[in-house]
Amino acid sequence: MAKKIKRTSIPIFLILLFGSLAMIFPFVWMFLSAFKTVPDVYAYPPRWLPSSWEFANYVKVFQMIPFGRYYFNSIFTSTVQTALQLVLSVTAAYALVVLEFPGKKFLYSLIRSTMFVPIVVTLIPLYLMVSKAKMIDTYAGIILPQVFAAFTIFLLVSFFSTIPSVLFDSAKLDGCGYYRILKEVVIPNSKSPISTAMLFSFLGHWKSYTWPLIVTNKATYRTLPIGMKYLVQESSSEYQIMMAASVMAILPVLIVYLFFEKQLVKSITLTGLKA
Amino acid sequence: MKENKSVLRIHRVTILGKRYESAQVQAAVVLLLPTLVAIILLFIAPVVQVVAYSFTNYNLTTGMKSYNGLANYEYLFTDDRFFKAIRNTFSFAALKLVIDTSLALAIALMLDSAIPLKKYLRSAYFAPVVVPVVASSLIWIWFFDPGIGPFNQILTALGLPTSQWLYHESTALLSILMFSIWKGLGYNVVLFLAGLQNIPNSYIEAAQVDGAKPHQVLFMIKLPLLRPIISFVLMIGIINTFKVFAEVNVMTPKGGPLYSTALMVNYIYDTAFTSGKMGRACSASIILFIIIFVLTLVQTKLDARKSISLE
Numbered sequence: 001m002a003k004k005i006k007r008t009s010i011p012i013f014l015i016l017l018f019g020s021l022a023m024i025f026p027f028v029w030m031f032l033s034a035f036k037t038v039p040d041v042y043a044y045p046p047r048w049l050p051s052s053w054e055f056a057n058y059v060k061v062f063q064m065i066p067f068g069r070y071y072f073n074s075i076f077t078s079t080v081q082t083a084l085q086l087v088l089s090v091t092a093a094y095a096l097v098v099l100e101f102p103g104k105k106f107l108y109s110l111i112r113s114t115m116f117v118p119i120v121v122t123l124i125p126l127y128l129m130v131s132k133a134k135m136i137d138t139y140a141g142i143i144l145p146q147v148f149a150a151f152t153i154f155l156l157v158s159f160f161s162t163i164p165s166v167l168f169d170s171a172k173l174d175g176c177g178y179y180r181i182l183k184e185v186v187i188p189n190s191k192s193p194i195s196t197a198m199l200f201s202f203l204g205h206w207k208s209y210t211w212p213l214i215v216t217n218k219a220t221y222r223t224l225p226i227g228m229k230y231l232v233q234e235s236s237s238e239y240q241i242m243m244a245a246s247v248m249a250i251l252p253v254l255i256v257y258l259f260f261e262k263q264l265v266k267s268i269t270l271t272g273l274k275a
Numbered sequence: 276m277k278e279n280k281s282v283l284r285i286h287r288v289t290i291l292g293k294r295y296e297s298a299q300v301q302a303a304v305v306l307l308l309p310t311l312v313a314i315i316l317l318f319i320a321p322v323v324q325v326v327a328y329s330f331t332n333y334n335l336t337t338g339m340k341s342y343n344g345l346a347n348y349e350y351l352f353t354d355d356r357f358f359k360a361i362r363n364t365f366s367f368a369a370l371k372l373v374i375d376t377s378l379a380l381a382i383a384l385m386l387d388s389a390i391p392l393k394k395y396l397r398s399a400y401f402a403p404v405v406v407p408v409v410a411s412s413l414i415w416i417w418f419f420d421p422g423i424g425p426f427n428q429i430l431t432a433l434g435l436p437t438s439q440w441l442y443h444e445s446t447a448l449l450s451i452l453m454f455s456i457w458k459g460l461g462y463n464v465v466l467f468l469a470g471l472q473n474i475p476n477s478y479i480e481a482a483q484v485d486g487a488k489p490h491q492v493l494f495m496i497k498l499p500l501l502r503p504i505i506s507f508v509l510m511i512g513i514i515n516t517f518k519v520f521a522e523v524n525v526m527t528p529k530g531g532p533l534y535s536t537a538l539m540v541n542y543i544y545d546t547a548f549t550s551g552k553m554g555r556a557c558s559a560s561i562i563l564f565i566i567i568f569v570l571t572l573v574q575t576k577l578d579a580r581k582s583i584s585l586e
Contacts (some may be wrong), residue, residue, distance in 0.1 A: 006389060013390040019382065020399035023457065026414045027402065029425065033417075046428045088313060091306040101303035102290040111310070114318045116571070118518045120540050121564045122321035124328065124547050124557055129321070148313035178302035207407035209521040210540075214548055225409035229525050232416060239417045249410035257405045261398060264405070268462070269469035 030250070034058070034243040041240050057244035064235060066219055067245065070227035077142050077212075077223060078205035084147040085201045090194065093156035094182050098168060115150045119210060127214055141215045142223070146208065152197045155267060159193035160186060196263050203253065224249050329558040335551035347558035357559065359534055360542035361566075363448055367455075367538060368516040375456055375463060376508055382460070383467030384497070397468070401461035408458065412525040415454045416441070419526075447531040451522055458522070459515075463508050470504035471497065506578040513570050517563065520544065539563045 033041070034057055035050040061067045095101070096108060126145050135141030163186065171181045187194070212223045222230070228245055235241050257264065286297040332343045351357045386396060403411065418426050419440035427437040440450045474497060482492050498505075520540040523531075530537035530545065537545070543563065547556035 009388055009390050012385045012388055013392075016382065016385050016390065016396050017392070020396050023399045023403060023461070026411065026418070026457070027406075029418075030414045042423055044423075044428060045432060046425055088309050092310040095303045095306040099299045099303045099306075100295055101300045102293065102295065104303075107307065107311070110314060114314060116514075116568070117318055117322065118514065118564065118567065120518060120520070120543055121325055121560050122318060123543075124553055124560065125321035125324035126317065127547075128324075128553065129316075145317055148310065148317055153310070178298060182306075203405060207409070209409060209524075210544075213524075214544075225407055225521070228409045228413060229528075232413060232525065233528070237420070237423075239420070239423075242413045242417070246410040246413045250406045253406055254402065257402065258398075261401075265397075265401065265465055268465055 027250070027254070030243050030246050033240055034247045036240045036243075038238075038240065041238075054240070057240045058248070060238075060241050061231075061245045061248070064241065065227055065231050067227065067248070069220065070222055070224045071248070073139075073142075073221060074206060074224035077139060078202055078208075080139070080143050081146050081205045082198055082202045084143070085149055085152055086194065086198055088148060089152040089156055089197060090187070091182070092153050093160050094186055096153070096157055097160040098181065098186070099178065111150050111153055114148070123210065123214065126211075130215060135215075137216055137218045137221045139221070142212050142221065145215075146205065146211055149201065149204070152201055155197050155200070156190070156193060159190055163189055192263070196260075196267050199256070199260055199263065200267065203256070206253065325557045325560060328554050329561050331554045333552075333554035333557070335553055337551075340554075343554070347555045348562075350555060351558055351562065356534055356537070357542060360537045360539050363536065364517060364538045367448060367452060367519070368513065370452055371455060371459075371516050372509060372512045374452075375460060375512065376505070378456070379460055379463035379508070380467055380501075380505070382464050383471055384493070386464070386468055387471040397465070400464050403458045404461040404465075408521040409525050411458060412454065412522050415450075415457075416526055419450050441526055441536075442532060444532045444535040447527060447536045451526055451536055454522055454526070455516075455519065463512075466504055466508055467501065470501045474500050502578075506574070510571055510574055513574060514567055517567050517570075539566075 032049060035053045035055070036047070036057075037051060037054050040047045040051050092111070096104065130136060130141045130145065133141075135144075167185050167189070168181055171185050176184065207225060208223070209225045212226050213229070216222050216226060219227070219230075228242075228249060231242060231245055287294050288297045288300060289295075290300070329347055330342055330344060331340055332346070333340045382400060386393065386400075390396075418424050419442075421427055421437065421439050421442060424440070426440065430437045438446050441447050478496055478500075479492055482496055487495065517538075518540060519538055523536050523538055523541050524544070527536040530541055539559070540563070543556050543559045546552050546559060
């Protein structure tokens with residue numbers, strides 16, 4: 001640290017440090033408590049550290065609920081949703097940035113306007129539509145209504161617009177068609193924005209709650225967040241087991257976050273999109 | 276020459292009085308068709324249907340589905356639970372916006388000074404934003420446990436009165452608010468921080484050379500320049516708080532003690548998926564949509580007026 005720290009900054013630092021401990025306290029509590037035994041949980045005064053490191057809680061999660069199945073469902077649906085959403089977003093963003101066609105402005109504002117329609121407004125008709133199509137309790141029913149998101153389109157539009165148009169022109173002069181420009185110029189030059197969009201949409205689908213909740217009745221198709229909601233009801237205050245489940249749901253996300261924090265924060269500040 | 280040839284080969288079409296290259300139009304149709312289909316199926320059709328259903332007595336359990344005019348809306352305006360949900364939503368949103376925005380602004384201003392461990396601090400404030408709502412709700416359900424929750428244990432250890440948290444009418448929604456602020460604070464901190472870092476240092480240095488005190492720099496330079504971001508945060512905040520559902524549904528599945536935590540989305544969810552009254556739920560979601568829309572509009576109008584008076 002080459003910067004000199006002013007004396008007036010010390011109280012500010014202490015306030016922030018204290019606040020930051022409050023912010024991470026729930027995670028620390030979760031990680032420690034996932035190893036606690038039942039007496040630890042009921043102990044007073046509260047025991048911060050588990051008396052013995054109990055891995056049995058993790059095993060119990062799998063015994064109490066089909067946690068492995070929920071995990072698989074979440075990974076599978078989030079992956080497919082992310083893939084479809086990216087195909088839709090990359091093609092749409094490319095067309096909006098590079099191509100000239102009638103109705104472009106209209107389409108742009110149409111996509112924008114979808115951002116102002118909260119999911120609760122379309123929820124009931126979508127549910128009835130999916131139920132008429134006999135897609136309740138199917139992967140298709142979970143996945144298909146969630147493949148479109150304006151935010152990834154706009155994220156990619158803002159990045160594609162920064163590709164110098166010289167690249168497009170020279171590709172055209174070399175005889176590239178518009179599909180080949182997408183494949184050979186735009187995509188190879190946008191690996192980092194596309195992976196950012198991928199990250200965002202995966203994290204979004206991973207925590208998606210409302211839609212999977214209403215479209216699944218059978219436990220077989222529940223995703224992780226829905227399964228964990230039912231775990232609260234079924235485990236009746238066996239908090240150490242709830243914490244073990246939470247660790248398994250949160251840990252992958254926290255690891256991804258620590259690796260990609262810079263990208264995530266940058267994209268949020270660029271577009272104001274929701275993590 | 277090769278280059279000239281490919282330029283010559285361009286086919287053009289005239290659509291609505293403008294010339295387009297036909298290859299571009301064709302590619303655009305192919306590339307945008309999936310998006311257009313998705314918008315029609317996932318937004319336009321449902322929005323039309325939600326309006327149409329709101330004038331019917333569509334009921335999943337009885338199978339009825341006939342036109343009943345404004346009966347749903349009339350019912351909602353006399354339904355105590357609906358009004359309770361609206362009141363809850365407004366107080367939740369108001370408290371959350373005020374606390375969240377001012378706290379985040381204060382933290383961002385402090386983070387924007389020369390302090391050690393800046394990176395760690397920012398990550399710590401932002402971490403709750405990225406974790407899934409349900410998994411983190413589970414931790415807080417324990418925190419709020421009146422018997423073996425850390426909150427009450429700490430209060431007892433300090434000799435302070437304990438609380439029933441999620442299990443009492445007067446504190447249930449406030450408890451969820453606490454969770455919600457913890458969960459969302461970092462998002463606004465990051466936005467404000469980016470705004471502050473965009474303010475050119477020369478502005479602040481110039482003011483300091485002119486003898487401006489720290490509070491003058493804050494109120495005359497930093498805050499006015501942050502205005503667009505503050506108004507953006509408020510707009511997103513309004514929309515997002517009116518959409519809150521998951522944490523309430525997980526922490527208090529039945530709407531809490533005496534329906535005290537039910538927000539509008541929870542009311543809509545209960546009406547549609549617990550009682551099967553699809554028509555009525557559609558009317559309620561249209562009312563919610565109108566409220567969000569009007570609030571956003573008011574916010575943008577107020578904002579436009581203020582920025583004009585500044586100039």
